[in-house]
Amino acid sequence: MSTRIAFLKGHGTENDFVIVPDPENAIDLPPAAVAALCDRRAGIGGDGLLHVVRSAAHPEAREMAAEAEWFMDYRNADGSVAEMCGNGVRVFARYLQRGGKVTEGDLAIATRAGVKTVHIAKAGSASGPDSAAGGDITVGMGKALLPEGEVTVVVGERARPARHVNMGNPHAVTFVDDLADAGTLYTAPSFSPASAYPDGVNVEFVVDRGPGHVAMRVHERGSGETRSCGTGACAVAVAAARRDGADPALTGAPATYRVDLPGGTLVITERPDGEIEMTGPAVIVAEGETDAHWWATAAAR
DSSP states (O other): OOSSOEEEEEEETTEEEEEEEOTTOOSOOOHHHHHHHHOTTTSSOOSEEEEEEEGGGSTTTGGGTTTOSEEEEEEETTSOBOSOOHHHHHHHHHHHHHTTSSOSEEEEEEETTEEEEEEEOOTTOOOSTTGGGOSOEEEEEEEOBOOOSOEEEEETTEEEEEEEEESSSEEEEEEOSOGGGGOOOSSOOEEEOGGGOTTOOEEEEEEEEETTEEEEEEEETTTEEESOOHHHHHHHHHHHHHHTTOOHHHHSSOEEEEEEETTEEEEEEEOTTSEEEEEEOOEEEEEEEOOHHHHHHHHTO
16 A cells, blocks of 8 residues: 555535545545544544545446446545535546546536436636636436434424435434524534434534525534535425425426525525436645655554
8 A cells, every 4th residue: 555645625615525536446545544634633634535436446336337437435524434425526526627537518426325417517607706616516416315204303402303305315404593503513413213314314404595595504424514515405405395385396397495505505406307406616725645654654543
């Protein structure tokens, strides 16, 4: 194993990631090493890690290699494996574009939640402060699953009903009067019943800003409160559409929500066939190599 590794740093609406290019899946990334890389004080720092591997070279993605050349082997900041990350997919696509591996237009990316379709818009089409980083990126997020059963989220001494939405990873969405009602989000909000989320859950707290416009805060499983969560924004839009009587399957019309997050804004559209699209920016910030001694120590933990 190499005694140093190349990395990049990127973010999507300030949900930030360490990117480790490894086309042939040659780098060993044990949980402790991932956590060291994502450590904001002693490492590079990130809400998660994007391990960039060719699908054919990864045992979890080989069956998807015919559809998607590249596999997003996503890890949470604590080193645990995750199924999917919406902001991460956009940053992953931006990395591939920046490296000349793909161009503007459509591509497919393999994830543990299946193959995701991605569209990279032309440069200059993005809006907001990240417009210089390239055109906005739209990700086909698939369909939401809405498991039955009541779910409750607890902050402090107050319990609130939540909507269970699965976007390839689990979410509990609760509507509140004020985003401060989410508390500090330093630790994961508790929930019940425990059987609803045996592997933990991402929890979204949502307030209304206007018709088709909401704002949210999120505690991401394995990462704590983050500045943005793409799958969480999709889950919020789905839950809001059901609450607002705008379920596209029933109305026959797409439902689009602007979702404001602490790190920026995402636009989520759910179509009558259930397919969900997420559009937003993605930025590569820096690249470099780890120090050889630091990496050897981190990898040996």
